[in-house]
Amino acid sequence: MQKRLDFWLVFGIVPLLILTRFLPHPDNFSPFAAAFLFSGAYLGKKWYAYILPLAALFFTDMYLGLYPSIGFTYLAYILTVMIGQKVSNKRSISMVGLGALMASIIFFIVSNLGVWAIDGMYTRDFSGLVQCFTMALPFFKNTLLGNIIYSGVLFSLYELAKSNLPALQRA
Numbered sequence: 001m002q003k004r005l006d007f008w009l010v011f012g013i014v015p016l017l018i019l020t021r022f023l024p025h026p027d028n029f030s031p032f033a034a035a036f037l038f039s040g041a042y043l044g045k046k047w048y049a050y051i052l053p054l055a056a057l058f059f060t061d062m063y064l065g066l067y068p069s070i071g072f073t074y075l076a077y078i079l080t081v082m083i084g085q086k087v088s089n090k091r092s093i094s095m096v097g098l099g100a101l102m103a104s105i106i107f108f109i110v111s112n113l114g115v116w117a118i119d120g121m122y123t124r125d126f127s128g129l130v131q132c133f134t135m136a137l138p139f140f141k142n143t144l145l146g147n148i149i150y151s152g153v154l155f156s157l158y159e160l161a162k163s164n165l166p167a168l169q170r171a
Contacts, residue, residue, distance in 0.1 A: 006042040009158065011052060014039050017150070018056035021064065028142040032057065033103040034150035036077045040084020041091060041099075041155070050081050072114025076107040096155045100147040107143060112136045 017035040036053045043049035054074060061070065080103040087099040112132055115121060122128035 007048070010039050010042050010049075013154070013158075014053045015056040017154070018053065018060055021060045026142050028139045029146040031146065031150035031154070032077065033080050033100065033107060033143075033147040034154050036080040037084040037087065037096075037099050037103055037147075037151055038154050038158075040081035040086075041088040041096075042084075042158070044088055045085055049085070050078060053077065053081070067119070069111070069114030069118045072118070073107075073111050075114075076110035079103075079106050079110065091155065091159070093152075096151050097148060100151040101144070103151075104140065104144040104147045108136065108140050 014035045017031040020031055035056075039049050039053045043052070054077065057074070057077065083099045083102050083106070087095050113129075115136075116129050116132040117124070122132045
């Protein structure tokens with residue numbers, strides 16, 4: 001019963017979070033990684049832990065526009081679901097925080113590697129790689145803050161609701 005409840009809550013929350021892409025926000029300060037982390041933590045190793053947030057993200061990308069290195073971005077988010085699956089074993093403040101930190105670092109490395117390798121903005125040598133990562137550093141702060149804040153709020157609200165709402169306690 002709890003697994004079904006987790007599914008429906010994630011099914012409702014994750015697409016809603018992804019749709020916040022259409023709201024004004026600072027660059028890279030978003031709930032995306034939190035949604036993927038949350039999906040992995042509460043849906044575990046089920047295939048829909050990946051498909052649900054990826055589908056929601058893909059539909060918004062179809063509207064907002066695709067870009068050459070999109071596959072790298074999706075790979076970073078797939079890895080974030082895997083991090084969430086590890087968090088699911090022990091959902092504590094420190095584990096969620098560590099998951100958000102790891103998701104930030106992985107997103108930074110994987111997505112910027114994609115920009116360097118595919119987008120053609122930088123030379124495809126070590127100097128271009130260093131330049132790409134250097135230029136991306138200012139965005140990392142917002143990625144990290146967004147991931148920590150949104151993950152903290154999302155996981156906390158869910159656990160608070162689960163412990164305080166009678167219908168959720170019976171599930």
